[in-house]
Amino acid sequence: MKKYLLLGFLLACVFVYGQNTQSKPRKYPSLLWEITGKGLTKPSYLFGTMHVSSKLAFHLSDSFYLGIRKADVVALETNPETWQKELRKYDHLEDAYRDMYSDGRYELLPQDYLHMRTLQVNRYESLIERALSSRPVIINNLLYRSHSDEASDFEEDTYLDLHIFQTGKRWGKRVCSVENFDESMRLTTEAYVDGMKDDKRKTQYEYNPDYSYDKLETAYRTGNLDLLDTINQINQQSAAFTEKFLYKRNEIQAASIDSILKTKATLFVGVGAAHLPGQRGVIELLRNMGYQLRPVKMGERNSHFKEEVDKVKVAVQVKKQVADDGFFQVDMPGELFANNSQLAIRQFQYADMANGSYYMISRIPTNAFLWSASIADVTRQVDSLLYENIPGKILTKKDIVRNGYPGFDIVNKTRRGDLQRNAIFITPFEVLIFKVSGTGEYVKSALEVNRFFNSIELKDYSTSWRPFMPAYGGFEATMPHDPYIDNINDSWYFSAADKKSGNSFQIQRTDIHNYDFAEEDGFDLNLMEESFSSSEFIDETVSRKFSTQYGYPALDVQYRHKDGSVSLVKYLIKGPHYYTIIAHGKKIDEQMKQFLSSFSIKPFLYKECKVQTDTSLHFKVSVPFSIAEEKTPTPSFDVRQLYRTAYRSADEALVDNGQFKEKVIQNDSTGERVYVAFYNAPFYYYEADSVKLKSADLTAMQEGWIVRSEKKYELPNAMKVREYVFTDTNSSRALWCKQFLKQGLWYMVAAETDTAAQQSLFLTQFFQTFRPSDTIQTIDPFVKKSSQFFDDYFSADSIRHKKALMNVSAMTFDANDLDQLKKAMGMLGWKEKNYLNTKKEFIGQLGLLTGKAVSDYLKQLYMAAGDTLELQHAILESLLTQQTVYSYSTFTNIILNEPPVLKIETSDYDDYNPSYYIKNTRRNKITVSGYPDKVDGAFLKNLSDSLQLTAGIFKDLLPLININDYEKPMTQLMQLLIDSNYLKAEEYDIYFVKFMMEAKQVWKKQSIGEKSKSIEAAQLQEDGDNGDKAADFNNKGNDQLNLYATLLIPFWDKYASVPAFMQQLLSSNDLQLKYNTMLLLLRHHRQVPDTLVHYFASRDDYRYELYNDLHKVDMYSLFPKTFESVEQLAKAKLMASNKYQRVDTLQLLDKIYVEHFGEKGYIYMYEYKNQKDDANWKIATVGLVPAAGNYVEIVPVIGSKYTDEDFDFTGYSAIKIDDDKPLVSQLQKLVQQMLNAKRKSAAEFYETDTDYMQSLFRRH
Incomplete structure (x- = not known):
């Protein structure tokens, strides 16, 4: 997308969307037009180009070249001489395009991670191969526009626009443009945005195949601009797009041509052919200015001039x-x-x-x-x-x-x-x-x-040992010469070699900024070591020792390389700066040791601080370098802002979610960063709980941190400031945060640093001098906004009215607003755009209010809604959202007298619960979170939110079971109420016969299906298959029978048919159905054969499930002692994790003791094969199994910062056992990586190591 937009106006050819008004046949019969009149003494020429290298664009006659030769000035849409410099401005366009698909919040918050590849050194041959064969894409775009080697026989050496430019330059003509690069980019970008917003835009399938690319080529080849214009009109996707992409640019081009011609210079100008025809095309615009334009007939292609041009070279200044x-x-x-x-x-x-x-x-x-x-x-x-x-x-x-x-x-x-x-x-x-x-x-x-x-x-690298420190500071070390310095992928490398000794030295600084946590120093040092030692040349680790150097955590490691050489490596962490100091030689000597000992941390060096203003986020700060986001001159328009509003219509633009902006201010040389976030609350925002608002700001950030220091004070302008330094156990890193809060305005400044030294000039000055602007208009969040909302809603000003309409869901109302809400809803009519959604939002707001008057009004609305199902459902949802006895009673009265239809096709956008949406929108205001997930609008599901209230009305609701649409949701609700002891058998006794008859019908279908699958299994066995596949299909269970069993079991003692029916279910060949029935009977304290419990306990695929289920219902004593060993349960847990696809062979290899997050236990290691004839064994694991007791999993203490997932190491991996390596070391390495992967810092560490973590828990 970045390339598409960057070169959009350069590449924009006759495929662009054309004019709205069809032109008369053959009004524009040529690509070349002579310009005369208006006092011109010599003719000038206008030419329609096609921005490609295809030969079809090069049907050029003598008149084309003569036009250029006679001209004083040659012009194109933009000047190719400036493209390379101009394009640098738009390096961030791809990020802006990505922003279009996000809410733009906390996208830039630093979240870097160590990876296995971070310090891993790869061989260099493949890089050299790529460099030898590469030709950057940008070079092709600038010079050739070729499509492929296969197409080269059908292409010229360059594209037509550049050929015009080169011809002009080679014949000594002045070259210029008729458009400003920035302005063209702005119009092109805005055109795409407007096209996205255009409600009347066509969709892809509306294109007419009779006006295809082939016809377009024919039109260009024959110079038939009329046909070209017609094709463009028919294929026009959006009039809004065309307005800026074509018409506005036509006006700019025509005005520029006029300006050049007024200088009395003769001109040859080439622009995209689509710009020429039509009432708003360049030809007619020039005619309207007083010029005379006539078509110049272009004969067959004459190569004489082109060959002549190709031989000429332009003199250049080196x-x-x-x-x-x-x-x-x-x-x-x-x-x-x-x-x-x-x-x-x-x-x-x-x-x-x-x-x-x-x-x-x-x-x-x-x-x-x-x-x-x-x-x-x-x-x-x-x-x-x-x-x-x-x-x-x-x-x-x-x-x-x-x-x-x-x-x-x-x-x-x-x-x-x-x-x-x-x-x-x-x-x-x-x-x-x-x-x-x-x-x-x-x-x-x-x-x-x-x-x-x-x-x-x-430059020569001559040996002369001396202290070296980068120009920007950071460290100092004695090196044999000024090092070779490289900066790749945000890592800095400083390399040097001693020619005499043959020893080599390197210092690498990798910057890892992550504001979510501070990992233990020892753990991250281990990850650094694991990353570097994964390099192919490392043979073994000889020694390793943790230490502290100048107050910073360090790890010293000695390696033996596969060629017999050695390396001494020191890993050191200073805040977000991870240093790797390497000395390599044939053998360890004093020179290598002295190099490592010479390394020391030094302060970063900055120039004098200057006060700077950021006009985007509205703040001032004193810093020692420019805080401009771009390294090169920036575009003259806000690309990100354009994209973020791309899909918003004019009305949607009135939705006020507050204003959020962010940026990272960093120094590329030192690697230091400061994150700045700005939020201005929405116009209608109201928070009744001031304490909650003032304390909510950093609460989320404090979770999982230790507060090292805290300051609170107030600035003279009444802005409240809170400053924190967060750290964590065994970590030298710290997160420095500062928050500014004034009414609805909020700023956060944050940086990762360390606790071992004084902060740098940059960070210190930034935090000390940062001041938000006093000119930003904001709201008082503690003042109720309903009066302002209703003033706007009832205003005669259409903009104010629409603004209120578009922000109904953002409002906070209370019972005092009921009369105004009634009035507002009363004047809401179908003429309003998005009438239904707006009314549902009002109804959702009513659901957040309490009181009989609100419930009564909702009932009135329901009666007035007629057959408008969306409104009926929304009203019933709001009544249930109120969760009062009266609202539930009102709901019952409505639904029994006027039950709405349930099955209705709605779009995903309409099927949501307004009250839920509004409630979550409010809750997340100050934390600036995104919208909640889509909520199911089936209002009956809301009855499960408060089973106690539902139980009070359910007996009255039972007749709904007789309505087809309601039967399924009502019986599912009954199942939930029965399981929760809120519904007794006598309350629905009259429906027993119905349920029993239906249950028997479902059982008959189940029986027929089982017989069919048994036949299939027998056939598979006869064909040589073990029948596992059919067996798996036969053990899926039956949710319908589970439901009926739950509904019928309360009648066990009253109707003999119930025990008989349950016995039928227990006779099923479907193991899951049999198991579910057995468990239901046990939960209701009904007799179950001991042999059945024993049977499921004996099965590896059910043992663990049974073990857990019996614990849940406090019937663990029923679990057979024969199968309760840890080894048996561990294997069963593994089998249960992959119940529906069996492995052929599974056997225990070992159990490895570990201590993890304060818990002690074992990880059981298995080898398995999916099929008997698989060539390799793979590894499966179970854990964490407690070291003591007959349990196979660790349950975190309530309130602990750990979750079940932190202790879950159970699954089948795709990792193969290497028969050429010791098994024990493979298993130990695997376990260590599994433990590491549970730590925050290693969340992404193993992603590139043969997809280790994905393969470890991949289900087969």
Whole structure:
């Protein structure tokens, strides 16, 4: 979507939606138009382009080229010379598009996690392969617009717009644009947003196939703008889209053309062909300005001029470009632009738009020293990769050396016949690829290309041990030279090597900001170690020792590599900054030890602080760097805001959910961040409980934290301030939060830091000087808003009235507002837009009020609703929501006299409970949460919310069972009431015969089904199958029979047919039905054969379920002692987790003792096979099994911060046992990873390790 919008107006061709008014046939018979009149002494030309490289767009005659040759100025919609710089402004457009699908709240709150890959060092060969073969997508978009290698035979070397630009440049013409880039982007973006909002827009299936892409191509090929215009009109999806995307831009283009022509310069201007025809097209707009336009007949394509143009090269001015770290410099014709499309590779490119060439520099970090690979080793490896990864055919390859670094100079020819040249250099830390590509022989003949390659200079890494500290501080260490510095995926690397000793050194800083928790230092240090040691070159861990260095938690580890070399690694945590300090050599020596001991934490260094204002979130703060969100000049419009309102109609825009904004202010060099959130309460917001409002702000944030310090004070402007420092047990990290609250205005400032040192200048100044603006208008949340609401609702001002209408659900009313609510609902009529939804929202509000008067009014509304089922259901829901004896009585009176139809087809948007929605909206106001999930609107389900009240009216409601629509929900409610001892047999005795007859019919169907499945099972066995599949299908249970059994069992002693019926159910071949019946009998204290209990206890797939169910009904004494061992129950628990698909073989391997979250127990380890002939055994686990007692699960203490899930390690994994490794170590490693994965910090740690955590609990 980002690419689609970024290049939307660049790529917008004749597929755009056209005009509303059909034009007369052949009114616009050509793509090329001559402009004269209005005092022009020479003609100018207007041309309709197609923004593609397809040959169909290149049917160009002499008149086309002569028009350009005669012109003083060549213009396009936008100037290609500015595209690379302009496009940088829109790097955040993809984020804005994502915001459109979120509520925009807390999306930016830092939630980083350690992953297995965070410190894992991967081999470098695949990165080099990608770099050798890559051509960034942006280069294709800027220069070629080619679709694929297969389509290359049907495409030109570039697209038509750029060909016009290049022709103009090569013939020495001035080049300009007829649109402003920012303005075009704004109009394009707004057009898409308006199109989304357009209620009258067409849907995809409304397109007419008779006006297809093929017809569009025909129209363009023949220059028939009339046909093109007709196709666009028919395919127009949204008039609102077309207004801005086409018509507004037409006006801008025409005005710009007029301005250029007024300078008396002759002009050749090319714009998208769709912009030309129609009453509001550029042709007619220019005619209305007084110009005369006539079509110029274009004959057959004449290649003479194009070939002439292609031979001309534009002279360029070269300038020295220096890498951001100063390592290389090179002379080239333009600025290098960073391209972040290749992960772990830093690429920079420049497109020479006039000559159709591009320059690209790739930097591929190798970490070769950790693989004990020398420069010569890497050079040989690169050489082996050239043949398969250099595009096309290699023409020449030379060995070269530059500033002491070896490499290759390679010239190759692509399939299209274009020459490319690469200069590749290998350093101790990276591979650099300098590349130039152009059309035809350009690379060979262009002087600037030779200069580019000849000017490459690389910095030498000469050994001279000295202290090093980054320019921005943070740490200091003694290193053999100024390090190679790399910044990839938010991690900083500082690498150096001692040529004499052969030792190599690296410091890595990874920033992990997470404001949800503070993990124990020791645990995160272990995760860091596990991540790094998962690198392929590590053979074993020799030693590890926890320590504290300068007050910071650390872990020192010694590794042996597979090649026999060694590494000393120190892991250290300072707040959100995770340091990995590595010394590598053939053997441990003093130099390696001294390097590690020389590392020390230093304060971050910042420039002088300056007061800055953020106009988006409305605050001032003094900080040492710019707080602008973008690194480059920003667009002239708010892209995010446009997208967030994309799907909201004009009326929906009046819905006031309050204003929420957020941003993260960070320094990329130091990695420090501050999160700022701003919320201004809705206009109608009211909170009667002031204490609740003032205390609710940070309550959620405090959960799971230890409050280290707390301050409360008030600013001179009456704004209340609360400042906290949160931490947690055994953690040196802290969360620093500051909250500002004044009436309905709320700010939060938060940053992750540490407890071991003084805070940096940036953080200190930010928290001390942060001040919200005094100019923001807000509301007093403690003043009731109903009077204001009704004033607006009854206002003659349509905007005020609509605003009130759209915010009914956001209001807080009380019993004093009943008369006004009646009046408001009385004047609500069908003419109002969204009448039904609005009335349901009013009805929902009534459900939140109490009192007989409200219930009586709801009854009046019901009688007046007629057959409008949506209103009837909403009214009955509101009566039940009131939950009073009187409201339930009123409900009963209504439903017995005028029961509404239940089965009605409604959309998901209408089927909701207004009272529930409103109540949850209110509850979540200050916490700024999203909307609740869809609520089922079947009002009878609301009767289960208060069984005590329902029991008081249920006997009166029983006749509803005789209505088909009501029978199922009523009997299900009866089942619930019986199970809860709220309904006795005598209360529904008159329905016994009905229930028994229906139950017998269902049983007959069950019996027939079982016989059929038995036959199927027998057939499967005869065919060689073990019959498990059929057996599984036969053990699904029967919910209908369970329901009837519950309804009938209270009559056990009164009717002999009941015990007989239950005996029939116990004879079922469906094990689940048999089990459910047995359990029902036990719960009602009816005799069950001991053999039946013994049977289910003996079955691995039912034993655990029976064990739990008997405990729940306090009948554990019935469980057979023979099957109550922990081992038997553990196996049964595992089987129960996958009851409906059996494994062929399951056997216990071991049980491993663990201590987890303060509990002691075992994890039982099993091996299993799904099928007997499976090649590998897989691992299954059960736990956490308590170390003492006959229990197989740990139940957290009520009020504990832990849940059942924290102790659940039961499931079948897809992890295979490796026969080449010791089994014990595999199991122990697995258990440790399982325990780790339950910790907050490791929530995402194993996601990339062969999908470990997903596979562990995958059901088969």
